[in-house]
Amino acid sequence: MTHNDHTGKKLPQVPEPYWRDFIDLPEFPRLEKDIQVDVVIVGGGMTGITSAYLLVNEGLKVAILEAGKLLNGTTGHTTAKVTAQHDVIYDEFIQNFGRSKARLYYEANTDALSFIKKTVDEHQINCDFSEQDAYIYATTDQYASKLKKEADAYEKLGINGGLVNSIPFDIDIQNALVMKNQAQFHPIKYLTHLIKIITEKGGLIFENTTGVNIETGEQPTVLTREGPRAAGNYVLSCSHFPFYEGLGFYSTRLYADRSYIVAAKTKKPFPGGMYISADQPTRSLRSTTINGEEMVLIAGEGHKTGQGKDTMEHYKALETFGEQVFGLDNIMYRWSAQDLVTLDKIPYVGEITSGQPNILIATGYRKWGMTNSTAAALLFRDMILGKKNAYQSLYTPSRFYADPSLKNFLVENADVVGHLIKGKLEMPDKSAEELSIGEGAVINVKGHRKGAYKDEEGKLHIVDTTCTHVGCEVEWNSGDRSWDCPCHGSRFSYTGEVIEGPAEKPLQQYDYNILDNLTSEDSGY
Structure with a gap:
């Protein structure tokens, strides 16, 4: 099965990151x-x-x-990206924690960058380390105003950078904020x-x-x-x-947030630097060399794990953006990433x-x-x-910190409760027989909520959709072919094995022929 977006480019079928390719990784025993x-x-x-x-x-x-x-x-x-420019954050940190703690955060990450550079130099590590300026850019008046405040925060904290009016490729921006002498590797x-x-x-x-x-x-x-x-x-x-x-x-x-990345060969050369949009949905850009050819990593489209639209749509949105800005010759890789937010x-x-x-x-x-x-x-x-x-x-x-920790604690845990209740009340109307090859979905088996995926050979893989962490109902992630929990970000393979915690136990698996013998009186989820 091949995925295409409306630009006509073919998305790689299997989500695999570039970084592990062409590397002879050592293996270690259990x-x-x-x-x-x-x-x-x-x-x-x-x-x-x-x-x-x-x-x-x-x-x-x-x-x-x-x-x-x-x-x-x-x-x-x-x-x-090896950088202390972590989105638009320093003005917020000054407001919430004060100037000294905001400066400490910058120093901690700048010290980390310096340590990586020193380690690379000391051991002569061939890891494509290069110093790059990092940019946040705004395409709307709302975010241009935020960048002006962020630039003021840079000045207060003594950060080497400031506002600029343009970036070296075809995006119509209001302004951009540069942080000098960052890096990638x-x-x-x-x-x-x-x-x-x-x-x-x-x-x-x-x-x-x-x-x-x-x-x-x-x-x-x-x-x-x-x-x-x-x-x-x-x-x-x-x-x-x-x-x-x-x-x-x-x-x-903590809550889990996913984002998406495509690696593509572009028609226009990459001008150097690292870029991320202040506006949402996020667009992030940097270059790398893959098998001797320069590629551009196009990333963004973040959302809470297990929530939001069909995940393939996120990859397609990044492809469309890349086509508009650089023109795409070939899409080599696609993958997604998950991280936790405090x-x-x-x-x-x-x-x-x-x-x-x-x-x-x-x-x-x-x-x-x-x-x-x-x-x-x-x-x-x-x-x-x-x-x-x-x-x-x-x-x-x-x-x-009472602000913002208490507010965010209440918001995030209300979100968890909402998804816990919503998942229990929803009953799908799709059946396993309706699934196409390579398709996964939550299905209804005689009043029971189950998860199903039909593999390339036509075999059905049936799992219980109740997350083994605290019991929220997982949702199908079509882009990565996984079952994702909207409450705390646990992820499971289509066979039910744990990919990411906090869940420790796999989803219960079922033989479809046996499952089909259930009656509506049998215990459900």
């Missing part, structure tokens, strides 16, 4: 026996690998536990080199090893789904959504729960994970070594 180390790191993405790299350099014994394959989560699906090439250093210095890495809980105490121990245990003086939760929440109730303090838009990094100083968490990067994850890893190192870090209070998960 954890088969109990281990004892200084630091157990759960999650093998940018945060976990950078943390392990920093800690082995300090002589500590470290183990990374990755539920699937290294670098296949959020890190492998990024646009890989190939994250997998960068992290693959760090992995090599970690293992050379005695670090342990285990794939297909899922952490499910922590046995707390003086020496916390990670319990894995597979059975073996990993004990350490510290446990770092670097698993995107916290695999262990303690008493932090992170399900009520109540106040600053990540949670630090003690997962007050009183448990040896269990640390990093989450809620709001799609700006390259610098925020590095800042988190640097903070983890200092906390473990007992060193002062200027950013510890900024990122601490225990913070709670």
